[in-house]
Amino acid sequence: MKEILDKKLQGGDFIPDGLKLQPQEQEQIWKSVESSLGRRSRRRFYLWSAASVAAAAAIIAALVLRNASDSSSTPFYPEIQPIEKTTPLAVSAEDGEDAHIPVLGITGAAANSPVSRHSVYEDVVPQPSQTQQPQTEQQKEELQPEQQTQQREQQTQQPQRQTEPQRQPQTESQPKRAYSTARAQIADPWGSESSSSGMGSRITLSASSKISGRGKFEDPSNQFFKGIAAKTGQVAVGAPIIVEQISQTRYIVPITATAAISYRISERFSIGTGLSYTYLQSKYRGTINFTPYTIRQGLHYVGIPVNLYFNIAQTPNMNFYVNGGGTVEKGVRAVYNMKSKSGNSTVTSSIKGLQFSVTAGAGAEYRLGKQKDVGIYFEPNAVYYINSKFPASVRTDHPLHFDVEVGVRVHLK
Amino acid sequence: MHILHLMTEDNKIQAKSSHYLALVGKCLKQDRRAQRELYEILSAKMFPVCLRYMGDREKSKDVLQEGFITLFSKLKEYRGEGSFEGWARRIFVTAALMALRKSDVLSRSEPLEQQGKTTARMVIEPKETASLDADTLFELILSMPEGFRIVFNLYAVEGFSHKEIAQMLGLSEGASRSQFSRARVWLQERLKKLNR
Numbered sequence: 310m311k312e313i314l315d316k317k318l319q320g321g322d323f324i325p326d327g328l329k330l331q332p333q334e335q336e337q338i339w340k341s342v343e344s345s346l347g348r349r350s351r352r353r354f355y356l357w358s359a360a361s362v363a364a365a366a367a368i369i370a371a372l373v374l375r376n377a378s379d380s381s382s383t384p385f386y387p388e389i390q391p392i393e394k395t396t397p398l399a400v401s402a403e404d405g406e407d408a409h410i411p412v413l414g415i416t417g418a419a420a421n422s423p424v425s426r427h428s429v430y431e432d433v434v435p436q437p438s439q440t441q442q443p444q445t446e447q448q449k450e451e452l453q454p455e456q457q458t459q460q461r462e463q464q465t466q467q468p469q470r471q472t473e474p475q476r477q478p479q480t481e482s483q484p485k486r487a488y489s490t491a492r493a494q495i496a497d498p499w500g501s502e503s504s505s506s507g508m509g510s511r512i513t514l515s516a517s518s519k520i521s522g523r524g525k526f527e528d529p530s531n532q533f534f535k536g537i538a539a540k541t542g543q544v545a546v547g548a549p550i551i552v553e554q555i556s557q558t559r560y561i562v563p564i565t566a567t568a569a570i571s572y573r574i575s576e577r578f579s580i581g582t583g584l585s586y587t588y589l590q591s592k593y594r595g596t597i598n599f600t601p602y603t604i605r606q607g608l609h610y611v612g613i614p615v616n617l618y619f620n621i622a623q624t625p626n627m628n629f630y631v632n633g634g635g636t637v638e639k640g641v642r643a644v645y646n647m648k649s650k651s652g653n654s655t656v657t658s659s660i661k662g663l664q665f666s667v668t669a670g671a672g673a674e675y676r677l678g679k680q681k682d683v684g685i686y687f688e689p690n691a692v693y694y695i696n697s698k699f700p701a702s703v704r705t706d707h708p709l710h711f712d713v714e715v716g717v718r719v720h721l722k
Numbered sequence: 723m724h725i726l727h728l729m730t731e732d733n734k735i736q737a738k739s740s741h742y743l744a745l746v747g748k749c750l751k752q753d754r755r756a757q758r759e760l761y762e763i764l765s766a767k768m769f770p771v772c773l774r775y776m777g778d779r780e781k782s783k784d785v786l787q788e789g790f791i792t793l794f795s796k797l798k799e800y801r802g803e804g805s806f807e808g809w810a811r812r813i814f815v816t817a818a819l820m821a822l823r824k825s826d827v828l829s830r831s832e833p834l835e836q837q838g839k840t841t842a843r844m845v846i847e848p849k850e851t852a853s854l855d856a857d858t859l860f861e862l863i864l865s866m867p868e869g870f871r872i873v874f875n876l877y878a879v880e881g882f883s884h885k886e887i888a889q890m891l892g893l894s895e896g897a898s899r900s901q902f903s904r905a906r907v908w909l910q911e912r913l914k915k916l917n918r
Contacts, residue, residue: 318856321811321879324770325857328779330786338783339761342790346757349795576750576798625752681751 360629555601556594560703563589567716571618579618581718585636586611589702605646608702610664612638618672626681631671632688638664643700664704665695674718681720688714742806749797761790767807768814774875775818777864789817815880819890822872854913862912870905877902 330338569583589608594601616634623629640660647654670690677683691711694704703710745763748756768789772782793813800809854862863871863879872891876882877898882890884898891898 318770318859318879321774322767322770323856323860324773325860328770328773328860330765330769330783334783335762335765338765338787338790339758341787342761342794343754343757345791346794623752625754 549598551598552595554593554595558591558593558706560706561590561592563587563703563710563712565712565714565716567614567714567718569614569716569718571718571720573720577620579620579720580616581618582613582615583716583718584611585614585638585714585716587638587712589704591702600649600651603648605648606700606702607644607646608660608700609641609644610638610660611641612636612664614668616668626676627673628676628684629671629673631669632690633667633669635665635667638666640664640700660700666692666704667695668692670714672714684718684720686714686716686718688716690714739806743802746797746800746806749794757794764793764807764810765790768810771811771814772818774860774863774879775815775822775872777866777868777871781821785814785818785821788821789814792817811880815876816890819872822868858916862909865912866905866908869901870908873898873901874905874909 565585565587567583567585569581571579571581573579587610589610590606592603592605594603596602614634614636616632618630618632620628620630640662643658643660645656645658647656668690670688672686672688674684674686677685689711690713691709694708742760745756745760749760765786769782769786772785772789773779776782776785793810796813800806863874866874873887876887876890877884884895884902887893887898888895893901
């Protein structure tokens with residue numbers, strides 16, 4: 310019987326002509342179905358749009374609030390602390406070459422430590438007060454020729470400095486104030502702010518752990534800052550450098566632009582790679598040998614990301630997804646712009662090594678083209694930078710942070 | 723010069739499957755034209771299914787609409803294994819059963835003892851059904867009591883086993899067999915009347 314019925318009813322498809330669905334009935338039913346499909350798509354679209362916008366707004370607001378510097382309460386010109394005398398530290402100009410960032414005059418562990426994680430604080434032994442003593446021959450030989458010239462200039466200018474306040478010597482009972490002690494030994498390259506104490510001609514460095522305001526760099530001595538100073542010629546080669554960051558570091562939200570391709574490995578999963586470009590910018594105020602500067606640092610990176618994408622929702626033109634993966638990057642160039650009352654200077658530097666990071670985030674993509682195989686995407690991500698040894702930036706200061714990626718993606722399948 | 727291109731039955735089935743797969747792929751990307759095309763192909767095939775279960779045109783159109791909404795939402799679950807039409811048919815059968823379950827049809831099925839003379843065993847001779855034309859057979863199915871019609875369609879037309887029917891309808895396997903036997907008897911009675 311089954312076979313007969315199956316044959317008669319054409320496998321269940323048979324229907325008498327008089328009972329068939331009429332074209333207008335078919336159209337009416339399709340309209341209802343299409344309306345339902347549209348409602349469902351729009352609902353998903355609105356939901357995920359709202360969620361993405363809210364997430365992006367929250368991330369950007371958090372970044373903006375964190376990066377907002379309290380500059381209004383921080384005086385541009387630092388209040389110079391009283392100078393105390395100290396024994397100069399023996400330093401070597403060659404030590405800095407081993408560091409990731411050019412550094413002058415830092416010896417031993419400090420020179421080889423990762424820039425972002427090491428705080429150099431030189432504990433200086435105070436000396437009883439003394440007038441400028443004549444240099445011994447040994448001391449003279451240790452100085453660079455330029456320093457000797459500068460010292461001679463200092464000595465000739467001493468009579469003009471008699472009106473400067475007397476520096477109180479530090480006695481054993483007074484607390485050590487390392488960052489202020491070295492000024493007496495500074496060789497002033499411009500010959501206008503040299504100390505009258507005449508403490509000696511040895512190269513002296515002082516690393517300060519005191520930052521007025523709410524400085525962000527974990528390495529307050531700013532090793533790379535010193536390198537900048539040397540590169541821009543703000544300080545003569547071989548001259549001692551005292552640097553101090555006097556304002557918060559303001560980070561601009563890192564922006565990454567990527568050209569990517571993706572390959573769909575299943576209905577919801579895709580894997581992608583590409584080429585990325587990232588620009589990191591930070592800005593802060595500091596002093597180099599007590600001359601105030603505004604430093605703007607720009608770092609350029611190129612990288613190759615590899616990510617796995619999981620499609621959450623999709624409409625005809627948009628899809629929403631979450632992603633995870635990693636990136637390897639190479640620092641291409643570091644650009645430093647230093648602005649002071651006397652003018653601007655800009656220096657570029659290479660960046661050594663590779664940067665590795667892991668990423669997780671969400672994104673929204675707008676599909677283009679007839680085949681909807683090209684998309685423009687917006688992707689806020691949480692990123693963790695592994696063992697960053699690159700120039701101090703938002704990445705070194707906060708290995709775990711958020712950034713925003715925008716790009717173009719071509720879908721291969 | 724005419725070139726005759728002969729396709730074997732297997733090739734036709736493969737071509738049809740490929741076409742369905744291509745359509746499904748486009749539908750998943752929310753291609754409205756592909757969705758419309760799929761609807762037009764399936765609506766002609768699935769409306770008879772809905773009508774055989776519901777027995778009423780208006781109710782059948784409602785079930786057809788619900789079935790398509792469900793089909794498009796579940797389209798991503800189709801893995802390409804087996805016939806797409808068979809997969810789609812199950813969705814429409816389920817939609818029809820859900821609509822019928824709402825009205826609790828099976829509990830209201832007319833018991834056999836109230837349908838007139840009861841014979842000990844009545845068997846529908848194959849030649850009796852073979853002589854029926856399709857239109858008449860279809861009309862007979864539509865006029866069956868609802869409970870009989872559901873089980874008859876599921877067993878005799880769709881090819882489900884009584885065990886599967888029992889699970890789908892929340893019955894015992896014995897109750898499914900009983901309903902089908904009653905449906906066959908009912909059909910036998912009607913055929914005899916028609917042949918007089």
